[in-house]
Amino acid sequence: MTTNVPVPSPALRALECVQCAARYPVADHPRGCPACDADGRNANLFCVYEEDAALDDRLPYRDLPGFGHGPTPLLPWEDGTYVKNEAAQHTGSHKDRFAAVVTAHARAAGYRGVAVGSSGNAGLAMAAYAAAAGLECTVATFSWLPEQTRRQLTGFGTDLRLFDDDADRMRCIRDLANDPKTLTVSSITDPVVGSHPFGIEGYKRIAWELVEQVPGDIEHVVVPSSRGDLAWGIYLGFRDLHELDGRAVPRLHLVEPFRRLSAVLDGAPLTGRFPGDHGRLVSIAGDSTTVQAHRAVTLSGGTATVVPDAVAEAHFTRLCRRGHVWERSSTTVFAAHESLRGSGAIPAGATTVLVATSHLFKGL
Ligand SMILES: [Zn+2]
Structure with missing residues (x-):
């Protein structure tokens, strides 16, 4: 797996709201679209590329990290x-695909670590990709998580936080999102918007x-x-x-x-x-x-x-x-x-x- 600092796509131009179509400069917006957030109708942003950009440039970073896998069967x-x-x-x-891009971003943007609220799969993917990238990783999940998944997460060196109650888990993720050195990649708003664009x-x-x-x-x-x-x-x-x-x-x-x-x-x-x-x-x-x-x-x-x-x-x-x-x-x-x-x-x-x-x- 590459340890080079990922290079942003030269074709990435802006972020756009899925709801109101407002456009913003490329940056992290953990609450989604700022305008819709102010209205209490939270909505996610998505990436906008140059109109004639080739397919390979229509991802936020080039040369994404991976573990040597090609297309899935x-x-x-x-x-x-x-x-x-x-x-x-x-x-x-499939969460590996998500983790590859957000850990690339966390490295490129100089974050010390990543944090995710997960019911299992996203946590495992984030933990593995963060470990490979030399990033700290916090996974906020539920106490009922199967033992083999918990063991694997701690094996990756994850800071594992277990909660019985979803509201407590969400409070933990919101606190982590306030840390400027941590990139929080799951939704922290109510209404929820979805994960990092x-x-x-x-x-x-x-x-x-x-x-x-x-x-x-x-x-x-x-x-x-x-x-x-x-x-x-x-x-x-x-x-x-x-x-x-x-x-x-x-x-x-x-x-x-x-x-x-x-x-x-x-x-x-x-x-x-x-x-x-x-x-x-x-x-x-x-x-x-x-x-x-x-x-x-x-x-x-x-x-x-x-x-x-x-x-x-x-x-x-x-x-x-x-x-x-x-x-x-x-x-x-x-x-x-x-x-x-x-x-x-x-x-x-x-x-x-x-x-x-x-x-x-x-x-x-
Ligand atoms: Zn909006």
Whole structure:
């Protein structure tokens, strides 16, 4: 893994709000768009590049750190459907893509350490990439975190903070965000905005890899979703491709364990709280949605699809019996695909990608 100081993309021009479209100079805004923050309608920012920038310059940094991995595998599934296996990443989830970009930024910007609120996968990815970059790493997570994941985090040298209560955990992350030497990469606002926009840019490569791997035009992508970081990043990646060569952006289907984004699409306020039982689907838990999640669905013409824990469990068991090793939250995409095919939202034979985000062995 490189120890050089990362070089910023020469094509990165500004940050733009996903909600009000205000533009800002490139800087860290832990509360998202300052104008929307002042209105109490917090929303994330995203990166704006020069219009004619090549694909490789449409990431915040060049030569991102990594552990020698190329594109993640694409598994042919059935009848025009493919599975993008993000479990093959170094720490076993798509969060590696996020961690690579934000740790590059932390090094380039001279931070001493990084901090993240996580239910598992993001913490592991941040801890590994921070360790490799020589950065301190604080992970604020829950006491219920499986023992093997806790052991791995402390093995990376992480400052692990465990909480029973989400409000206490959030207070810890907010305190860390006040330290000018620490880059906090997860949301600290209420309403939540999503994670650091530079990290979300890392997910664009999923779209870029998919157009190289999937034969024909991709029509639908099904993604597990909590605050919509992954879905929004994949959307931005397809939007880059659309700007460069006119390729159509696929419909993005965001899978949630109970009605949050679905309720917002039916008219509930985006800033609302949506209590519900996520069961064992810990990676897509949470009682709120975000503007960026809403934008990913509405701009791509997709859907929000509910897969309750019990339905996910049936698919999890079925997939395990076929030898697959994805965590429960990841297997929701298979259940969602079945229901979207049943409703006709995804027609039979439509070229579709299911994003399997994480493997099973962390006990999540
Ligand atoms: Zn705004």
